[in-house]
Amino acid sequence: MPSAKRAALLWVLALLGACAPAPPALVSAPPPAAPPAGMQYLYGSGEGAALSAQAWNALLAYVSAKVKARPADSVVLAEGAALEAPHFVPCGEKPFAAIFDVDETVMLNLGFEYHDATTGKGYDAADWDAWERTGEGAVVPVPGADGGIAALRKMGVTVVFNTNRSTANADATARAIAAAGLGAAVHGQTLFLNGDDAMGSHKDGRRATIASRYCVIAMGGDQLGDFSDLFNAGQAVPARRAATMRPAVAAMWGKGWFILPNPVYGSGLKGGFDDVFPMDKRWAPPADGEK
Amino acid sequence: MPSAKRAALLWVLALLGACAPAPPALVSAPPPAAPPAGMQYLYGSGEGAALSAQAWNALLAYVSAKVKARPADSVVLAEGAALEAPHFVPCGEKPFAAIFDVDETVMLNLGFEYHDATTGKGYDAADWDAWERTGEGAVVPVPGADGGIAALRKMGVTVVFNTNRSTANADATARAIAAAGLGAAVHGQTLFLNGDDAMGSHKDGRRATIASRYCVIAMGGDQLGDFSDLFNAGQAVPARRAATMRPAVAAMWGKGWFILPNPVYGSGLKGGFDDVFPMDKRWAPPADGEK
Numbered sequence: 001m002p003s004a005k006r007a008a009l010l011w012v013l014a015l016l017g018a019c020a021p022a023p024p025a026l027v028s029a030p031p032p033a034a035p036p037a038g039m040q041y042l043y044g045s046g047e048g049a050a051l052s053a054q055a056w057n058a059l060l061a062y063v064s065a066k067v068k069a070r071p072a073d074s075v076v077l078a079e080g081a082a083l084e085a086p087h088f089v090p091c092g093e094k095p096f097a098a099i100f101d102v103d104e105t106v107m108l109n110l111g112f113e114y115h116d117a118t119t120g121k122g123y124d125a126a127d128w129d130a131w132e133r134t135g136e137g138a139v140v141p142v143p144g145a146d147g148g149i150a151a152l153r154k155m156g157v158t159v160v161f162n163t164n165r166s167t168a169n170a171d172a173t174a175r176a177i178a179a180a181g182l183g184a185a186v187h188g189q190t191l192f193l194n195g196d197d198a199m200g201s202h203k204d205g206r207r208a209t210i211a212s213r214y215c216v217i218a219m220g221g222d223q224l225g226d227f228s229d230l231f232n233a234g235q236a237v238p239a240r241r242a243a244t245m246r247p248a249v250a251a252m253w254g255k256g257w258f259i260l261p262n263p264v265y266g267s268g269l270k271g272g273f274d275d276v277f278p279m280d281k282r283w284a285p286p287a288d289g290e291k
Numbered sequence: 292m293p294s295a296k297r298a299a300l301l302w303v304l305a306l307l308g309a310c311a312p313a314p315p316a317l318v319s320a321p322p323p324a325a326p327p328a329g330m331q332y333l334y335g336s337g338e339g340a341a342l343s344a345q346a347w348n349a350l351l352a353y354v355s356a357k358v359k360a361r362p363a364d365s366v367v368l369a370e371g372a373a374l375e376a377p378h379f380v381p382c383g384e385k386p387f388a389a390i391f392d393v394d395e396t397v398m399l400n401l402g403f404e405y406h407d408a409t410t411g412k413g414y415d416a417a418d419w420d421a422w423e424r425t426g427e428g429a430v431v432p433v434p435g436a437d438g439g440i441a442a443l444r445k446m447g448v449t450v451v452f453n454t455n456r457s458t459a460n461a462d463a464t465a466r467a468i469a470a471a472g473l474g475a476a477v478h479g480q481t482l483f484l485n486g487d488d489a490m491g492s493h494k495d496g497r498r499a500t501i502a503s504r505y506c507v508i509a510m511g512g513d514q515l516g517d518f519s520d521l522f523n524a525g526q527a528v529p530a531r532r533a534a535t536m537r538p539a540v541a542a543m544w545g546k547g548w549f550i551l552p553n554p555v556y557g558s559g560l561k562g563g564f565d566d567v568f569p570m571d572k573r574w575a576p577p578a579d580g581e582k
Contacts, residue, residue: 035567037560038328044528044567045559046515046535051342051552053536054544058349061545111574118564130576138574143536144544224337237335244337245344245434253345255352261342263554268336269328273409276326276335283402283429285421 031118038263039113042104049143051261056144059098059218059258060151066217067096067155075219075256076211077204083230086248089211097214098152099207101221102163102173104262106145107180111138113264123265132169136176142260146181153183158214160190162206162226167195204229222262227252232267237275322409329554330404333395340434342552347435350389350509350549351442357508358387358446366510366547367502368495374521377539380502388505389443390498392512393454393464395553397436398471402429404555414556423460427467433551437472444474449505451481453497453517458486495520513553518543523558528566 034040042048073088076099081087100106112131121127149159159182165173170187177185185191192206199205203225210216224231224244231243243249253259262268325331333339364379367390372378391397403422412418440450450473456464461478468476476482483497490496494516501507515522515535522531534540544550553559 034563036328038332038554040562040567041329041554041559044532044562046522046531047513047550047553047557047559049532050515050535050544050548050550053541054346054349054550057542057545058345061352110568110572114564114568114573115575117568127576131574134577135574138572140572144541222338224341231337240337241335241340244341250344250435251348253341254348257341259338259341259345261552261554262338263329263332263552266338268332268338271331271335272325273405276331277401277405277408281401281429281431282405283422283426284406285418286425 032120035113035117036264039117042261042264043108043110043113048261052142053144055220055254055258055260056142056148058254059220060148062255062258063098063152063157063218064155067157070215071217074211074214074216075252076207076216077228077230079208081230083228083243083249084246086252089208089216091215091217094213094215095158096156097158097160097210097216098218098220099160099162099210099216100149100219101223101226102161102165102177104142104222104264104266105220105226105260106142106149106161106182107139107177108142109135109138110140111135114138129166129169132165132176133172136172136179139176139180141180141182149182157217158190159183160192160210160214160216161185162192162203162210164194164201164203167193169193201225202229202232218256218258220258220260222260223266223268225267227257227259237271238278323411326404326408327555329560330408333552333555334399334401334404339552343433344435346511346545346549346551347433347439349545350511351439353546353549354389354443354448354509355446358448361506362508365502365505365507366543367498367507368519368521370499372521374519374534374537374540377543380499380507382506382508385504385506386449387447388449388451388501388507389509389511390451390453390501390507391440391510392514392517393452393456393468395433395513395555395557396511396517396551397433397440397452397473398430398468399433400426400429401431402426405429420457420460423456423467424463427463427470430467430471432471432473440473448508449481450474451483451501451505451507452476453483453494453501455485455492455494458484460484492516493520493523509547509549511549511551513551514557514559516558518548518550528562529569 071091074091076089078087078089103109112135115127152159161177170191170193174185174191192210194201197205219227221227231240235243362382365382367380369378369380394400403426406418443450452468454464461482461484465476465478465482483501485492488496510518512518522534526534
């Protein structure tokens with residue numbers, strides 16, 4: 001081969017070589033080496049377990065005081081209440097209840113999240129529906145939830161689940177709740193689902209239905225929408241965070257409203273740099289290595 | 292240009308075009324479009340703020356009961372105690388205190404984490420040291436911590452900080468604590484640091500020193516090492532999580548030991564798939580689309 005032609009060919013081969021690190025188009029990426037940080041924290045760590053156990057311990061201490069001294073008001077916001085000036089559905093002589101979300105509040109969806117993390121598909125509505133229907137063998141209780149729910153029932157407090165799982169899968173969801181060691185849930189009585197009313201995933205309507213039957217002395221959830229739809233009225237990320245810390249709302253956390261950790265999915269995982277890091281709280285190492 | 296040569300050139304240009312999507316080797320990757328999920332959750336979300344406020348509310352309720360009825364024992368594990376059978380340093384007539392870690396327990400390191408997320412450098416010891424020395428303008432209190440710490444002092448409880456920031460930066464750390472609205476901290480009295488004894492980042496020795504002077508009725512931290520070094524004795528990830536849920540330890544969360552969320556960094560972010568997802572809790576969608 002003439003050396004000029006040969007040099008040209010080598011140059012082309014070098015170009016091709018430069019291309020080599022670019023992966024071919026794959027149907028799906030190879031599985032990651034480890035679960036994402038949020039899953040390590042929520043499903044694997046002692047810190048995450050302790051945080052959940054703490055919420056359940058605080059809830060039991062709070063509820064045991066309330067069953068001894070019946071409160072005038074429930075912890076369910078009354079229709080027309082605003083976060084700035086909350087007021088609550090009255091208790092009257094109604095029997096005591098506590099309302100809980102299901103997913104990542106009382107039950108960890110280990111099977112689905114394993115599938116999510118290993119396939120890298122992200123949330124897929126068809127897969128989630130299949131999970132609701134067939135996942136009962138691959139769930140565990142949130143640390144503290146199984147003992148906590150049993151203790152509530154022993155105190156005479158009815159446990160009501162209010163979840164955005166579908167009414168179409170009510171039986172399978174009741175089976176999953178039982179399989180996680182959380183006891184019985186009866187659709188329309190102690191289990192409320194997305195599709196029970198015309199409000200879709202908004203839970204205020206279902207909460208109002210439950211509060212019309214019970215004196216709700218505690219609510220638990222991993223998303224702000226488990227406490228009030230007013231947190232999901234389209235606020236910007238910083239305004240939504242600020243809404244949780246206004247005095248009347250801030251006073252509810254751990255005192256009627258009990259939040260469980262979820263850094264894996266949901267309404268807490270939003271925001272760009274300008275939402276999360278205020279302009280006046282940014283920093284870079286001093287260029288001169290200031291001592 | 293002869294058409295053969297021109298075809299060859301076009302072919303080479305096509306190859307170069309195929310290369311185009313592969314990024315050139317850069318000294319550092321371009322900044323990400325948004326902060327990582329853990330930072331969105333901890334620094335930006337209402338859910339994260341509520342979780343922190345809940346821990347501080349639970350702590351204040353617990354401490355206000357304890358100052359009215361002095362306990363026989365502190366919540367600091369005694370020398371030689373095991374997690375399986377914990378026993379605690381006695382209180383005697385010592386004055387009340389509460390011990391807190393600093394970073395992500397009472398103070399959010401917004402400035403450093405902004406730098407970390409935008410540069411994509413990951414943890415850098417020299418940058419962190421510069422942050423300890425110069426970061427006081429870019430910190431905020433953990434939601435609930437500023438009011439909580441003020442309320443503790445009003446109840447007559449001495450607030451003692453036990454942090455792994457360096458003794459070399461004691462003055463700057465005291466300034467950062469004050470800048471976050473958390474009041475005064477005096478090295479050796481109400482501020483203990485890495486380097487105060489020969490145990491490095493292990494905090495048991497410093498806890499013992501504090502418990503020899505005070506009746507410690509509450510501890511707060513975002514890492515299990517803020518409660519006992521026994522959680523960091525080299526256990527596998529699942530064993531470490533199980534250790535937090537043994538009955539005697541599980542009973543401490545929210546009742547003497549108060550944990551704050553941190554899905555951003557630290558000992559909670561560990562583990563491979565086999566550590567985080569038990570073999571018998573895995574799932575995939577049924578291949579037949581089972582109904």
